[in-house]
Amino acid sequence: MAAIKVAGLRKSYGPVEAVKGISFEVAEGEVFALLGPNGAGKTTTVEILEGYRRRDAGSVSVLGMDPEGGGSRLRERIGIVLQECGFEELLTVGEIVKRQAGYYPSPRPVEEVIDLVGLADKVSARVRTLSGGQRRRLDLALALVGGPDLIFLDEPTTGFDPAARRNAWDLVKGLGSLGKTVLLTTHYMDEAQYLADRVAVIASGRVVAEGDPKSIGGRDSGTAFIRFALPDGLVLSTLPVAAKLDGDIVVIETAEPTRMLHALTGWALERGLEFQGLTVTRPSLEDVYLELVGK
């Protein structure tokens, strides 16, 4: 069953159309990423699903409910990590998580959740003494303490240093393995690749591609690149296949890398040649992404 169904979603702010007909589905237990540049419509889409904003057109179902009328019944079952959101700085970590737990009908134990996000030694610290990374973890604790079935993470690691990002990623991976459905937005390709089971790439308010991050945009089946250093004393035209030169590196673009490599290496072996620095690569998610979002 789908945890989230979105079809033909549209939303304008005044004359600006932020979301221009987005459709996607997220299965139960899936980690799904909305990947796109700033201003693509990711946050607007997520905030419509969370019930913060009304849509102009289209249909939306979150855990079988329409978020516009879902009210407390929906909010009891979702956890929200907003993009940038303050806390009551004068409460302690323990107090703020405990207060939040009281808002839900069947919360998880407060200490367990604080432990899970790695803030056990900060339980009695005031929120205002926390670092940026610790605040993000508190965000996650507040989203988890209600025992949600579905968790929204809006750019969970923007502004993190590499170590803090790794930590946050491990936490999110952990959510996936707990069987939670996760919808996250990000503009980091590696984040989507590492965390998500499926990705939808959004640009200018539209879904431009959707699928497994390993195969999205034809990454696994489209053009591959064979590269090696041009052996001494050879010119490009003597090679048995069509090739280009990038500095002194030979680049061969091909849809059939196996066949191409066989022909090339056969030819080289006959002549006793060694291709220095031989590689076969697929476009990175970043290459695909940049092409998709038209940069």
Place this chain on the structure above:
Amino acid sequence: MSRSGLLLRQVAYEQKLYWRSPSSAVFTFAFPLLLLVIFATLNQTENIRSLGGVRCNQYYVPAIVAFGVISACYTNLAIALCFRRDSGVLKRIRGTPLPPWVFMGGTIGSSLVVSILLVGLTTAVGVLCYGVTFPGRWGALLLTLIIGAFCFCGLGLAMTTVISTATASPAIVNGVLFPLLFISGTFYPVTPASILGKIASVFPIRYFEQAMFAAFDPRVTGSGIEPGPLLVMFAWGLGAVVVAVRRFRWEPRRS
């Protein structure tokens, strides 16, 4: 948890936040007490001729008692909620199953607690230190306090709907309040027939002062309850609550 249990818990957390915040504790709690001490000390021996020669402090203490309620309700709620809205705290609350009215009820309940403390303290200081008479009209005092808290909490909530950013809130909230306090006779009696008095008679502060004065006035016989002024305050409160419910924003203004 039951709804009423949730509401009580919410009041308790709001109280924690109030007393831990130096700005609210100093500006909304200590300020009325400071004004009381300054004015009451300055005017210890004076009488007010326009009010039939009543002692100045018999006039000031009820006026400052009313000001304390305004400070704890209107000033504190409007400013604190604007800051919490700008920082995203209100948006975060809105994303939880907590019913909005319970959250609002928590902030109002906490303001009421502070109001009761302020009314008690200012009255006690007035009676013990400045020889002010309180003829024990508890019914009038309590009713005026509760209707005043309702009116000025409502106005505080309504005020947040016309303030765009938190940094502007203290200036707007106090900029509206202080001129009205002056023309409503909080710091010196203003004749109702004067132009200022006529302007003030449109707004609720004047009626609040009047009702509070009557609860303390030793010359009044009977309950000391002033139905006319209380009704005006109640109407203002009701109007303010309608505006607040319709237009309240949980999110910072989109940039």
